[in-house]
Amino acid sequence: MLVGATSHSPTGSRGFMERGFLLLVVLMFLEGTVFPLGAASSPDINNYTFPKKAFPVLSLDYGHIQMPFEISLWVLLASLMKLGFHLIPRLSGIVPESCLLIVVGLLVGGLIKLAGEEVPPVLDSKLFFLCLLPPIILDAGYFLPIRPFMENIGTILMFAVIGTLWNAFFVGGLLFAVCQIEGTHLSQVELLPCLLFGSIISAVDPVAVLAVFEEIHINELLHILVFGESLLNDAVTVVLYHLFEEYSGAGEVTLMDAFLGVICFLIVSLGGVAVGAIYGILAAFTSRFTSHTRVIEPLFVFVYSYMAYLSAEMFHLSGIMALIACGAVTRPYVEANISHKSHTTIKYFLKMWSSVSETLIFIFLGVATVAGPHAWNWTFVSVTVILCLVSRVIGVVGLTFIINKFRIVKLTTKDQFIVAYGGLRGAIAFSLGYLLDKDHFPMRTMFLTAIITEIFFTVFVQGMTIKPLVDLLAVKKKQEAKRSINEEIHTQFLDHLLTGIEDICGHYGHHHWKDKLNRFNKKYIKKCLIAGERYKEPQLIAFYHKMEFKQAIELVESGGGVKMPAAMPLQVSMQNIQPKKQPPMAADRALPQFTKNREEEIRKILRSNLQKTRQRLRSYNRHTLVADPYEDGWSEYMLKKQRMIELEKKVSNYLTVPAAPSDSPTMRRARLASDPNAFYTIKAPPGNVPTIQVELASPQSPDSVNLVDEFSKKGGSSQKNTDDRKEEQGRMMKPPSAGKGGKGEEEEEEEEGENKNPGLLRCLSDPGPSNEDEEDEPFLP
C-alpha cells in the first residue's frame, strides 16, 4: 500500500508532482488516524472488557479507504498529467495529448510492475463501459452540432454501417485466409473468431477521434463525418460482436442467423435512439417545472442521460446511440428552460467529466498494455495492422464513389483521405476484446496483443502525423469566425427561400421536410416542453438575445473603461446609419469619435438586449411611477446638467443599494406588459434605478435579471474606477444632448412641437425620428 503510493512519485519528472504525492501520503496518514480515533470515541458497549492496550494515537488503516483512495489517486494523476503537458509548450504542439497519456500509462504500469505489485485491472470492462465512456459520449451528444449532422446524415450512416461491415468482413476474412497459410502456426484460429476479431477492430473509436481531431481544427464537414461515423457505428459493432460471440461456440452461422442479425441491428440502433429520445423528452419536460429549484437543474440532465444509457445497455441496445439521442433531444428544450447559470454548470461539468474520462482511458490503456498477458505473433499482428489500413482506404474510397452520386457537395479526394486517415481505433476495441471469454477464445491474448498494437499504431502514427498532413494538404480548416447576425438572418432566409422554391417545383425535398418538422416542433412540442412564454420565440430572436448578452458580458469583462473589445468593432454607431433625408442632424454633430464609443459601451453595459431606444421610452413611459420630468421639454442644458448629476447619484446609489425588489412590482408589471426587449442607455432619466430593472426584462427568470444586475454593477463600478469618470460621463452626456445641444437652440421649437420628449429622442440617436413619432405618440402621456 505504502509501496504502491510511493512508487508513483518518481513517475513524473516534475517537482510538484513529487510534492503532490508526498502530500497525499501525509494525508493518508492523517486519514488513517481519524478513523481509529473515531472508533475509539464511540465505544462498543460490550460485555467483555477487551484487553487494555496502549491508546492508539496514530495508526494506519489503509484498507478502510483503499478503494476510493486509489480512484482519487488515479484521477489526480490523470489531471496532473494533463496539466503538466500543457506546461511544456513545444510538446503539445507536436504530439497529440492522447499519445502522451498512453506513454504516461506505460510508465506507471511499468513502475507498478517493477514494484512487484499486481497491476490492478483498471481497464476492467465494467468500469470502462459504465463509468468512463458515458461522460465522453454525453458531452459529444449534448454539444453535437445538429445542423451539419442532419445535413450529412446519409453520408454518415453509409460510412458507419456499410463501412464498418465492410471493414469487419474484409479484415476478418483475410485474416482467416492468412491464418490458414502454412507456417504461421495459426491454423487453429477459425473463421468465426477471426470475424469477431475483425468486427472488434474495425470500429472507429469516438474517444480517440475526439482526442485527435480536437487539436487539428479541421473544417466542420470532415469533423462531423468522421465523428458521426464513430458514434453511429456502435450499433453495428454491438450487433456483430454479439452475433459472432454467440455463434463462435456453435461454430456455424447460417443464413437465418445473418438475417436475424440484420433485424437485430435495426432494433438495436432504432431502439437505442428511441430510448434516448424518450429520456430526453422526459428530461425536457422535467426542466419545464424547475423554475423554483434552479440548483438541481443540471442534475436532471445528467441523471436522465445516464439512465438512458443504462436502460439501453440493459436491453443490449446501443447505449451510445441512446446517449447521443438523449443529449441531442434534450438540449434545445432544456436550454430554453433553465437558467443561465445552470447552463454554464452543465457545460462545464460535462467538459470536465469527459476530459477526465478521456485522460483516464488513455492512461489505463498504457497500464493495461504493460500489465496484460501478451502473446506476440508477428504475422498476426502485422497483417492486422496492414489490413486495417487497406480496408479502411478501400472502404472510404468505394463508399465515397457511391455517395457522391447523391450529394450536392461532393467529397473531394483530399476529404476522402482525411476521412480514411482519421479512422482511429481506441479503447472501446480493447475493452471489447477484454470482455471475451477465455474459454471460448483461446487465442484471446493474441487478439488483445493485436488490438493493442493496432490502437498504438493508429493513435501514435496516424494521430501524430495527421496534423502536419492536414497542413500539407491544405485542407480547409475550421473557420473561427463568430456567427454574425447577418449570417444568421440569411441562413434563415435561405431556408425559407429554398423551401418556397421547392414548393413551387412541387418537389418534396430535404427542405420541405425540414420545414414541416420545424413547424410541427413549434406548434406542439415546444408548447409542452418549454416553460412560460419562451416557446413563441423564434430562433432568430433567441440567437439575437444570446449575441447581445454575450456582447454585454464581454464588454463588461473587458473593463468597460478601456477601448472596445474586438468583438464589437462598432466604430459606427446608429447615427451613421440613416436614410439620406437626415443630413441636417448629422452635419451639426462634430463629435470626437471616442465619445461615441464610450456612449456605445455604456449603452451596452446597461442593457441586455439591443433594441431601439424607443423601446425604452415606451417601457418607462407607461408606468406612472417614473414620472418623466423630461417630457415637459426642458431646455437642453438643464437636461444635460441634471442628467449628469442624477446619473452619478443614481449609479452610485445603485451600486450601494442592491437591486431593490420593492421597486419592482410596478416594474415587473410594466415589464410584462411592455415588450420584453427593452433597451436602455445611460442617458436614462432619473428613474434609472428602477428602470434598469425593467430593461433587463427579457423573458428569462429573475436569475438573469440579477445576473445582469451584477454586470451592470460591475460595469458601473469599473467605470467608477476610472479617474475622469465624472468628466467622461459628462462628455458622454454631451453627445446625446450635444447632438441636440448643437442645434438645440435652432431646433428647440421644432422639437418641442414635434414631440414631447425631445431630449431623449435625440440622444437616443435613432435614425428616422419620423418613425419614432408615430410610435411614441400613443405612449407619451
Next chain:
Amino acid sequence: FEQIGILHKRFKQLSHNEDKLRRDDFNTIPDLACNPIRNQIIEAFFDKRNFHQNGEGTVQEIGFEEFLVVMSHFRPPALNMTEEQRENIRREKLRFLFNMHDTDNDGTITLEEYRHVVEELLSRSGALGKETAKGIADAAMLEVASISMGHMEPDEFYEGITFEHFLKILKDIEIETRMNIRFLNLDTTTLCK
C-alpha cells in the same frame, strides 16, 4: 435534359396549361402559404433583374424561359469547377438574393428594406415581431457597416448595403453549396388545387 422537361411540366401545371404564369397562379400552391417570405419569393420570379437581361422593374407575367432562368439560379455547381467559376456562381446567387431584398431597385439595401426583410422572417412569431425585428435589423446593419466601412466619422452616412458589401458579409456561408435544389426527382403530380 430531363430537368427542363420536368420543369416544363410543372410550369404547365402551375399556369393551368397557359403559356404565361401570373402571380395568382402561385397562390394555388398550398404549402407556399405558410412560408413567411412567400411574397418576396413570388416577386423574385417576376423581377426583371433576375432574367439576366439587364432589365429593371417587374413584369406581370412570365413565360417558360423566364421561369427557367430564375430556376437556374438554384443549380448546384459541378464537381470540378475552377475557383473562378465558383466565384461567378456565388456572385450570381448572391445577386439573386440581393435583388430579393432590394425592392426599390436602387442598388442598395437600405435600413428600411432590411427591416422589412427581418419583419417578414419573423412575421410568424406573432407578438414579439415588430420591435425585435427592428432591433435585429439595426444590429445587422450596424454590423455590415462596421465590417465594410470600418471606422466612420460621425457625420458620414451609410446609406445602404451595396452589392459589394453584401458579397463581403456573406462570403462565409458558402452560398454556392447551399442554395441548390435538386431537380431530378420532381414529383409533379403534387400540388395545385
